[in-house]
């Protein structure tokens with residue numbers, strides 16, 4: 669299938685292109701940009717070794733040449749483009765946040781902006797395959813989950829029936845903030861430091877609560893994210909008052925047949941999932957309390973890789989076809 673990546677110069681766009689280049693059934697027909705139009709991919713992303721020129725984001729041209737488009741744009745910028753692409757019959761995978769939340773009030777609460785048009789929110793399918801299954805065959809718009817949200821939803825879903833409260837301490841690498849350096853997220857400011865941000869108010873709490881509520885689970889989530897002085901990865905430490913054997917039994921039950929999820933005893937290193945689509949969980953306990961550790965690569969399972977996993981499922985192809993299943997750490 670011929671596909672397009674819009675936002676090709678960004679961290680997530682570049683990662684989607686890298687995965688497409690390794691996928692046996694996908695061909696990158698167009699790489700689109702904004703301020704980088706006219707540059708070669710090899711200029712903005714040397715590691716791709718690809719001289720393809722970044723094109724203007726023209727929906728009519730995309731519709732003429734491509735079956736599907738992966739959008740990796742800043743929050744709040746994709747609605748008009750998505751509306752046009754869907755109208756023109758292009759299958760859209762949006763990796764931003766614009767279509768993740770179903771309730772416009774939640775969009776205001778977590779993003780302080782107006783929601784995308786309701787008819788688009790209504791057709792958008794939010795998919796974490798291990799919890800929701802893949803998109804329906806005739807889905808027109810797929811809302812890909814956030815990176816923290818993916819790890820958190822997968823780490824909390826098995827706790828249904830065991831606890832209604834979870835404390836989540838999270839860390840993320842600097843690539844989670846995108847290619848543009850800004851105060852607070854610039855790597856050179858964080859590489860010799862460490863800080864919490866958005867304590868108890870991070871926007872991903874919204875989509876995690878939504879996907880858990882769809883399963884009938886509405887826990888109180890106390891989430892405190894931190895800026896890790898590393899480039900890639902997400903590590904969560906989830907603390908709950910629940911029996912560890914019961915917790916492990918629920919994880920085993922829910923994820924027994926899930927190829928990408930592995931369960932381990934004790935703490936686990938963030939590095940083990942870097943470069944791969946895998947999700948690893950570790951377990952520890954003391955005196956009736958259980959600690960669950962969760963690690964993923966924010967750019968892969970937390971974004972590009974999960975988008976292609978969903979795409980594979982929607983097309984009826986093998987779920988992990990073309991995707992990296994082994995890590996590259998150290």
Ligand SMILES: NC(=O)c1ccc[n+]([C@@H]2O[C@H](COP(=O)([O-])OP(=O)(O)OC[C@H]3O[C@@H](n4cnc5c(N)ncnc54)[C@H](OP(=O)(O)O)[C@@H]3O)[C@@H](O)[C@H]2O)c1
Pocket residue numbers: 674675676677678679680681700701702703704705725740741742743745763764765813814815843844845846847848966967970971
């Ligand atoms: N980074 C992660 O770990 C991660 C994980 C999950 C989801 N996401 C989501 O993926 C999206 C992209 O993230 P990123 O980290 O790749 O960001 P990024 O590195 O800043 O890239 C943003 C891209 O969007 C393009 N762009 C910027 N302003 C635009 C506009 N007004 N109209 C059209 N295109 C515009 C830029 O193109 P030009 O350079 O050509 O201007 C650039 O290619 C975000 O919504 C983010 O939340 C990111």
